[in-house]
Amino acid sequence: MKVALLVALICIATTGRARWEQPDRVIAITIDDLPVVTGSVISDWATVTDRLLAALRGNGASAVGFVNESKLYTDRGLDSTRVALLEKWLAAGHELGNHTFAHRSANSTPLDEYLDGIARGEVVTRPLDERADRWLRYFRHPFLQAGRSLAYRRGVERFLTARGYTIAPVTVDNQEWVYARAYVVARERVDTALTRRIVADYLRHIDTMVAYSAGLSRTLFGREIPLVLLLHANELNADYLDTVLGRLRANGYRFATLERVLEDSAYRSTDTYVGPAGMSWLIRWALTRSVRIPNEPREEPYVQALLGQR
DSSP: OHHHHHHHHHHHHHHHHHHHHSOOEEEEEEEEEESOOOSSOSSOHHHHHHHHHHHHHHTTOOEEEEEOGGGGEETTEEOHHHHHHHHHHHHTTOEEEEOOSSOOOTTTSOHHHHHHHHHHTTTTHHHHHHHTTOOOOEEOOGGGOOOSSHHHHHHHHHHHHHTTOEEOOOSBOOSHHHHHHHHHHHHHTTOHHHHHHHHHHHHHHHHHHHHHHHHHHHHHHSSOOOEEEEEESSHHHHHHHHHHHHHHHHTTEEEOOHHHHHTSGGGGOOOOOOSSOOOOHHHHHHHHTTOOOOOOOOOOHHHHHHHHTO
């Protein structure tokens, strides 16, 4: 009897400790390149938008959607049906952010033109936000490139501050955009087996990148910080965002707003990186601290090879 009681107490203590040590896993969802990633997309823009919003709603997740306003225009000018897609995001309770007008790189765009792209990127979005009783407060760099020089970077930051923006960092970067292009190729070929393979590898890749980011955050901060996931408004996510979000929940993550995540002190860490690479802020912080960075997981070689065959 005494032995059984001792075993029971040990089990209770062990279980309690495991439960106590379980990290509070929090993640914010951000979706780039609204209304929809351009290119060869089989589904129409409205279908992509509706499926993304349904997946977010079904999983109780809020998001910030970052807009490229150049996509709102056709040869005939501003397209009201495309603007209406942004209104759907707001009506569903999400926020819109500025991703510049035409998604140009900070590495190759003169500073004055880059700043002009930021200003032009809010002409439609800011009034939409205001009519929905929100305000345009987040900016995301295209390609996550902040500039090759400190002077360039500081010039952008001053401009953003003057216009009331907060830079939206990314702490779960990934190769989703590569899988999305390969997915379109497979769908165009009507290759069911290849499509299934790409989807399965994509889902595993996101799982791996989230785990990689959580591990790097433990290295840098001694804990798992709230994360910011970068995805895009494309057909792959229209079809599988619900699965991605479900797998996150199964791994213990709960969804929070970008505002809530950025309240964490980790996001006030010093970042002195300047250079051509676009990358996760976790890696920026690691480089700033001269911390060794494990190699990031990448897409499978066949995915890149597939894109080269188009």
